[in-house]
Amino acid sequence: MSSNVASVADNTSRDTTGFHDLPLDERLQTARDGTAFFGRHLAQISDADLDGSSSLPGWTRKHVLAHVGYNAAALCNLITWAATGVETPMYSSFEQRNLEIEQGATQSAAALRNLFSHTAARLDEAWRHLPSDRWSHEVRTIQGRTIPASETAWLRTREVWIHAVDLGTAGSFADFPEPVLADLFDDVLSGWRRNDDGAQLRLMPAGQTATDVDPGFDGTRIEVSGSLAAIVGWMCGRSTDGITTAEGVTPPRWI
Ligand code: ZN
DSSP states (O other), X not given: OOTTHHHHTOGGGOOSOOGGGXXXXXXXXXXXXXXXXXXXXXXXXXXXXXXXXXXXXXXXXXXXXXXXXXXXXXXXXXXXXXXXXXXXXXXXXXXXXXXXXXXXXXXXXXXXXXXXHHHHXXXXXXXXXXXXXXXXXXXXXXXXXXXXXXXXXXXXXXXXXXXXXXXXXXXXXXXXXXXXXXXXXXXXXXXXXXXXXXXXXXXXXXXXOOEESSTTOOSOOEEEEEOHHHHHHHHTTSOOTTOBOOTTOOOOOOO
């Protein structure tokens, strides 16, 4: 066992501020900043180019845009749930969610741009009007996870920042605020740990303590190094830019 195992097993020892360390108003602002970031990259794409492929396999940019728009609407449902106490799911089913994206992607560029800005404004409005004692009200995600309503700030933050990169313009993980990177790192890591995936990986963000995906793994570890942004982009399956690792090593799925 190497001498740094004790520290790598403890994620709380990191020195960066995570998204969830921020007060709620800053978390909501980070989501809004992500919407603005997405909007800036969307504005660089012509209507015709919206039909082109995104970085996501099988999805055009219109699919990404429809998905991000409907995601805001789905999160509005969770805020309604928290506000009223009446169960209001994000989507009625996975099938409905996927169908909505498929059909949404056939709409005109103008309709989809409108969907994006309209639903983002609606979510912002819902957040602004949710009484302070309702933020801890429990709601359920489409994955069946029970979360406080305040966690919608993180769900939206993930969507807008990451999918802005998926539009395939010049946006990259290096543009993300560090608290977003820090908690994406934790999200992917706990996903891998839950699935028993990537046990051999040792993640080594520059200037930070290394993290072993499975601290108890006793085989040969595969080191993955780069900036925190490069490592998180790689962990999310988005990019190998700026990553140094053994040849042929790919990140396990995380969601
Ligand atoms: Zn998504």
